[in-house]
Amino acid sequence: WDFSLDPVRHLGDADGAATLTAFTARTVAAAIDALGQPGRILATGGGRHNPVLMRMMGEAMGVQPEPVEAVGWRGDLLEAEAFAWLAARVAAGLPTSLPSTTGVARPVSGGRLAHPKA
Numbered sequence: 001w002d003f004s005l006d007p008v009r010h011l012g013d014a015d016g017a018a019t020l021t022a023f024t025a026r027t028v029a030a031a032i033d034a035l036g037q038p039g040r041i042l043a044t045g046g047g048r049h050n051p052v053l054m055r056m057m058g059e060a061m062g063v064q065p066e067p068v069e070a071v072g073w074r075g076d077l078l079e080a081e082a083f084a085w086l087a088a089r090v091a092a093g094l095p096t097s098l099p100s101t102t103g104v105a106r107p108v109s110g111g112r113l114a115h116p117k118a
Contacts, residue, residue: 021053029060041065044078086110 008016024047032041043065047053058064068075089096095107 021050022056025053025056025060028057032061037061038063042068042071042073044068044073044075048075087113 008019011019032038041057041061041063043054043057044067048065048067054065054067068078074081086096090109090111090113094109096110097104098107099105
């Protein structure tokens with residue numbers, strides 16, 4: 001799918017922000033629904049600091065998301081840590097996706113390292 005701001009370009013700042021927040025909440029809810037309804041949802045990233053987004057996601061999903069700090073994780077660092085973990089796996093020639101975690105047919109690597117030219 002392509003994403004375009006055209007449908008909200010005519011809106012003022014407040015209406016545009018509200019519309020995009022609702023769009024985000026419903027998109028997250030649709031993705032989670034496609035995977036199956038979990039009993040608990042943990043949120044990371046900057047959006048977890050947005051009480052309106054968190055409320056809207058809870059309403060759309062029927063389960064109120066909790067910030068990852070609820071289980072002792074560092075929400076402001078989690079994404080960077082995940083990418084570092086993935087990069088370390090790629091650098092070591094190890095798979096980044098396994099049948100037991102993502103359902104792939106066999107363990108596979110999810111990327112490659114790029115080295116800047118000097």
